[in-house]
Amino acid sequence: DQQVKQNSPSLSVQEGRISILNCDYTNSMFDYFLWYKKYPAEGPTFLISISSIKDKNEDGRFTVFLNKSAKHLSLHIVPSQPGDSAVYFCAASAQGGANNLFFGTGTRLTVIP
Amino acid sequence: DAGVIQSPRHEVTEMGQEVTLRCKPISGHDYLFWYRQTMMRGLELLIYFNNNVPIDDSGMPEDRFSAKMPNASFSTLKIQPSEPRDSAVYFCASSYLTSGISTDTQYFGPGTRLTVL
Numbered sequence: 665d666q667q668v669k670q671n672s673p674s675l676s677v678q679e680g681r682i683s684i685l686n687c688d689y690t691n692s693m694f695d696y697f698l699w700y701k702k703y704p705a706e707g708p709t710f711l712i713s714i715s716s717i718k719d720k721n722e723d724g725r726f727t728v729f730l731n732k733s734a735k736h737l738s739l740h741i742v743p744s745q746p747g748d749s750a751v752y753f754c755a756a757s758a759q760g761g762a763n764n765l766f767f768g769t770g771t772r773l774t775v776i777p
Numbered sequence: 778d779a780g781v782i783q784s785p786r787h788e789v790t791e792m793g794q795e796v797t798l799r800c801k802p803i804s805g806h807d808y809l810f811w812y813r814q815t816m817m818r819g820l821e822l823l824i825y826f827n828n829n830v831p832i833d834d835s836g837m838p839e840d841r842f843s844a845k846m847p848n849a850s851f852s853t854l855k856i857q858p859s860e861p862r863d864s865a866v867y868f869c870a871s872s873y874l875t876s877g878i879s880t881d882t883q884y885f886g887p888g889t890r891l892t893v894l
Contacts, residue, residue, distance in 0.1 A: 666818070698882065707781070707868055707885030708820070753820060763808060763872070764833060765883065769819035 667691045668756050670768035678776050683741040685771050687754030690735065694756040698765070699728060699739050702751045711752070712739070744775045779803075781886035783869050789892045795857040798889045800869030801850055810870040810883060811844055811854050820868070826852065859893045866890050 669688045677683045685699075695716040700708035714721040714728045714737070721728050727740045741748055754768040782801040790796055802809045810825040824834040829846045837844070841860070846852040856863055870883040 670819075700885075705887065707870070707887050709885065710882035713882070755820075763810075763825065763883075765822065767812075767820035767822075769817070 666769070667694075668754055668766045668768040670752075670754055670771050672771050673769070674772040674774070676774045676776060677744045679746055680743045683739075683744045683748065683773055683775070685739040685741075685752050685754075685773065687737045687739075687768055688735060689737075689756050689766075691756070691758060691766070692735070693758040694766075696757040696759070697728070697730060697737050698755045698757075699726075700753040700755060700767075701748075702753060702770070708753055741773075744773075746775045746777050749773055749775045781869055781871055781884055783867075783886035783889050785889060786887065787890045787892075789894065790859055791894050792860055793858045794893075795855065796859045796863075796891060796893075798854040798867050798869075798891070800852045800854070800886060802852070802869070802871030803873075803884055804850070806871035806873045806884070807849070808872045808883075809846060809852050810872075811852070812868040812870065812885075814866040814868060814888070823854070856891075859891075861893045864891055864893050 667690050698713040699711040701711045702708040712723050712726050712728050714730050719730050730737045751770045751772045753770045755765040757765050784799045807828050811823040812820045814820050823836045824844045826846045844854045866888045868888045870885045872883045
């Protein structure tokens with residue numbers, strides 16, 4: 665049973681526009697959320713995280729929003745760049761940290777020049 | 778730092794054969810994780826170790842899978858006998874714990890692509 669869901673397997677966006685990647689979760693005990701980016705033939709790399717005590721965390725062009733009541737988080741990339749083209753994984757933990765992570769199935773983002 | 782090292786990068790084997798995947802975590806990290814990535818289920822945690830001790834192996838699919846961590850710098854994931862449905866990319870990741878709170882992230886290796894014919 666998938667506790668973290670990314671319902672959009674792919675997304676295409678024009679360079680310079682906003683990319684919005686969505687993630688839903690079912691376990692109300694999750695209190696820490698992360699986004700990873702993965703290029704082909706490489707392992708996932710950490711992008712940004714958010715604790716459940718916050719509803720927004722920003723790092724440069726990347727912002728993660730958390731809506732606990734809806735059990736939903738999203739990653740905004742503004743402006744999108746061709747180098748952002750990758751698979752993005754959402755992950756969640758119920759232990760306040762990065763151990764015992766539950767991952768979504770990923771969304772492939774393509775930024776069109 | 779060289780990052781998490783996995784070997785081999787690619788493995789092709791025949792059904793019934795034993796497969797051993799290897800991982801060297803980042804020096805100083807005290808947590809090590811094994812994941813399996815498939816199209817249908819994404820990244821699944823198989824097992825993780827803390828200070829070389831297995832903490833949670835509930836994700837290991839069946840008895841054909843086993844993992845060991847004989848020391849802080851080496852871990853293996855073994856599949857015996859292998860089956861075609863084991864074909865996937867297997868990732869190893871490591872992290873460290875500071876002040877009782879784990880770090881923000883796990884650091885992943887490049888993965889081993891396993892194909893079982």
